[in-house]
Amino acid sequence: MADNINERLNEVFRNVFDDDSINVTRETTADDIEDWDSLEHIRLIGAVEREFGVRFTMKEVSTMKNVGEMMDIIAERG
Amino acid sequence: MASAGYPFDPAEITEKRKRIKRELLADGTKRIKKNIAVLGGSTTNDIVSALEVFLLREGIEPAFYQSEYNRFWQDAMFENAELREFKPDVIFIHTSYRNIAAFLPAASASKEDCESALNERFDYYRRMWDRLLSEYACPVVQNNFELPPYRIMGNRDCFDNAGSVRFINTLNGMFADYAREHQGFYINDINYVSSCVGLDRWHDEKAWCMYKYCCAVDVIPYLSFNVSRIIKSLFGRNKKVLALDLDNTLWGGVVGDDGVEGIEIGEETGTAECFKGFQTYLKKQKDIGIMLTVASKNDHENAVAGLNHPEGVLRPDDFIVIKANWETKDRNLAATAKEMDLGIDSFVFLDDNPTERALVSRSLPAVSVPPMDSPDEYIRTVDKNGYFEVTNFSADDLKRNDMYKANVKRAEQMTEFTDYHEYLLSLDMRAEILPFSPVYMQRISQLTNKSNQFNLTTRRYTQPEIESVAADGNHITLYGKLEDTFGDNGVVSVVIGAVDGAVCDIELWLMSCRVLKKNMEYAMLDTLAGECAKRGITELVGHYYPTAKNGMVKELYSDFGFTKTSEDENGNTEWRLKLEGYKNRNDVIKINQ
Numbered sequence: 129m130a131d132n133i134n135e136r137l138n139e140v141f142r143n144v145f146d147d148d149s150i151n152v153t154r155e156t157t158a159d160d161i162e163d164w165d166s167l168e169h170i171r172l173i174g175a176v177e178r179e180f181g182v183r184f185t186m187k188e189v190s191t192m193k194n195v196g197e198m199m200d201i202i203a204e205r206g
Numbered sequence: 207m208a209s210a211g212y213p214f215d216p217a218e219i220t221e222k223r224k225r226i227k228r229e230l231l232a233d234g235t236k237r238i239k240k241n242i243a244v245l246g247g248s249t250t251n252d253i254v255s256a257l258e259v260f261l262l263r264e265g266i267e268p269a270f271y272q273s274e275y276n277r278f279w280q281d282a283m284f285e286n287a288e289l290r291e292f293k294p295d296v297i298f299i300h301t302s303y304r305n306i307a308a309f310l311p312a313a314s315a316s317k318e319d320c321e322s323a324l325n326e327r328f329d330y331y332r333r334m335w336d337r338l339l340s341e342y343a344c345p346v347v348q349n350n351f352e353l354p355p356y357r358i359m360g361n362r363d364c365f366d367n368a369g370s371v372r373f374i375n376t377l378n379g380m381f382a383d384y385a386r387e388h389q390g391f392y393i394n395d396i397n398y399v400s401s402c403v404g405l406d407r408w409h410d411e412k413a414w415c416m417y418k419y420c421c422a423v424d425v426i427p428y429l430s431f432n433v434s435r436i437i438k439s440l441f442g443r444n445k446k447v448l449a450l451d452l453d454n455t456l457w458g459g460v461v462g463d464d465g466v467e468g469i470e471i472g473e474e475t476g477t478a479e480c481f482k483g484f485q486t487y488l489k490k491q492k493d494i495g496i497m498l499t500v501a502s503k504n505d506h507e508n509a510v511a512g513l514n515h516p517e518g519v520l521r522p523d524d525f526i527v528i529k530a531n532w533e534t535k536d537r538n539l540a541a542t543a544k545e546m547d548l549g550i551d552s553f554v555f556l557d558d559n560p561t562e563r564a565l566v567s568r569s570l571p572a573v574s575v576p577p578m579d580s581p582d583e584y585i586r587t588v589d590k591n592g593y594f595e596v597t598n599f600s601a602d603d604l605k606r607n608d609m610y611k612a613n614v615k616r617a618e619q620m621t622e623f624t625d626y627h628e629y630l631l632s633l634d635m636r637a638e639i640l641p642f643s644p645v646y647m648q649r650i651s652q653l654t655n656k657s658n659q660f661n662l663t664t665r666r667y668t669q670p671e672i673e674s675v676a677a678d679g680n681h682i683t684l685y686g687k688l689e690d691t692f693g694d695n696g697v698v699s700v701v702i703g704a705v706d707g708a709v710c711d712i713e714l715w716l717m718s719c720r721v722l723k724k725n726m727e728y729a730m731l732d733t734l735a736g737e738c739a740k741r742g743i744t745e746l747v748g749h750y751y752p753t754a755k756n757g758m759v760k761e762l763y764s765d766f767g768f769t770k771t772s773e774d775e776n777g778n779t780e781w782r783l784k785l786e787g788y789k790n791r792n793d794v795i796k797i798n799q
Contacts, residue, residue: 143221143222143225144221146222146228167251167252170416170417170423171221171252171423174217174220174423174424175217175221186412186416189416
């Protein structure tokens with residue numbers, strides 16, 4: 129399950145940032161991906177929500193610190 | 207690759223826009239560059255990136271200026287060096303309900319207070335438009351307002367003086383009045399777009415509170431697509447022709463197999479009514495100047511019999527060209543384009559058969575080929591693509607079908623003459639060739655943006671630019687109208703020359719292909735030479751800038767007797783002609799009589 133989430137999430141990241149060299153891990157943060165700014169964050173959140181059929185709360189969107197936290201929320205809701 | 211128009215997947219546009227943009231830019235299409243200033247009352251980044259994708263698909267490569275967050279009014283109202291330097295070709299003002307929410311009257315407000323709140327809001331926008339139109343002399347596109355996310359008084363909100371629904375509807379009406387009264391001003395109707403999407407989906411508190419987007423992020427592409435329709439229309443990227451299949455596209459069934467009595471059209475069955483509705487829709491398009499042709503695998507007699515079905519709406523006479531034969535459809539379309547003297551990129555092909563659509567898409571990629579899978583979706587699919595978005599509407603648009611029909615008749619008459627000069631004389635052509643005058647400004651600007659083939663410099667002018675060239679005294683401007691025994695062609699040629707001492711530099715020379723080989727270009731040259739003589743001008747300078755489409759006029763100046771004086775590595779050429787002893791070339795068209 130966790131592997132599967134990681135794989136699907138990676139595909140979403142590659143699409144949004146148009147970069148096939150991206151390999152996200154639990155520790156990946158916005159600092160690790162060059163184009164990951166606040167504007168891209170909006171698109172990324174939308175894309176992840178669609179891919180996994182989940183909705184993040186406003187609080188989660190603004191406090192998520194790394195990909196691991198995102199994966200945990202997905203695993204919990206999915 | 208994402209689909210080229212409606213229906214599109216908004217999530218795909220948003221998420222994969224970088225990839226889509228990269229692929230579009232690499233596809234080898236020659237695009238016109240345009241500067242688009244987006245003055246936003248909320249976040250505009252995603253609106254701009256979706257707009258970019260849609261414009262690239264229409265052959266326009268945009269560069270953008272975006273105002274700082276919610277600085278649209280300041281950007282417009284105060285001197286702005288950056289914006290002026292940017293030289294916008296279009297200004298798009300992206301405001302929404304969020305920009306007027308704070309000014310909606312309280313439910314307890316008096317009638318007078320409500321009226322003054324309305325006038326005050328309208329004035330706030332009107333002052334901005336007035337200034338932009340006069341300072342930047344380019345088209346201005348302004349959002350109207352979507353309906354609010356909630357109604358304090360419930361249904362009463364739509365009629366009570368203080369109702370927010372009434373306020374927005376009335377303000378939208380005032381915006382529309384301004385648009386009707388001002389050239390170069392256009393409404394991006396987000397009131398309609400948000401209704402199509404659904405207000406509950408459109409309004410998104412999270413998108414507003416967190417990102418300051420006026421609508422949900424995933425509906426942004428619908429908004430951007432609607433703006434792109436207006437912009438591509440302004441820059442002459444509209445389609446002109448609907449090439450139609452017949453069986454199961456214009457009626458249910460196969461006329462060759464089922465017979466005229468057997469096809470479904472009319473009100474007998476649900477399917478029949480569906481097709482009648484679609485024919486009615488097409489007839490309305492035709493009535494505003496969209497041209498219809500047939501591309502059908504059928505015997506000609508059967509096709510015509512089907513179009514004469516007593517319950518049908520479209521008649522054989524409604525079509526410029528009917529190709530009903532057993533040739534492949536891509537070849538029929540190419541032949542039709544040739545007969546009509548139009549680029550293949552002016553065509554939209556409608557066919558219920560996915561195999562035919564795939565063939566045409568592959569063989570003629572410039573043709574728009576929307577999916578037509580279910581008759582009850584036909585109208586929506588064609589309509590939402592905005593192929594024929596009407597930004598400016600000239601009398602010529604209404605006459606277009608007659609003009610193209612007359613062309614076919616002229617071609618028939620031509621076969622009766624062995625001497626071409628005799629034929630031209632038989633047409634009894636009369637031209638009006640005069641300096642630009644106010645009634646034709648719109649048509650002239652439209653022509654500069656639409657003409658690609660017989661166009662020496664392919665310079666585009668907005669209407670305000672045309673007006674300023676006409677007024678400035680340093681230019682010779684000429685429009686040419688041509689009439690003959692078969693009808694009036696309207697304004698078909700435009701020439702602009704910049705005067706510098708004894709030299710006139712021809713900045714623009716274009717002619718509509720509908721009057722090719724009529725010697726109209728000679729009539730224009732003669733008149734230009736006459737104008738020059740009056741002003742003591744002794745020399746003409748011409749330029750030819752090659753594009754993918756204007757190869758036909760590469761040697762025009764040579765034909766005119768000019769001498770080539772330079773040529774650069776891109777094939778741009780310069781030509782000169784001494785006017786002393788100029789002899790008129792046209793002897794078949796009567797000018798200004």
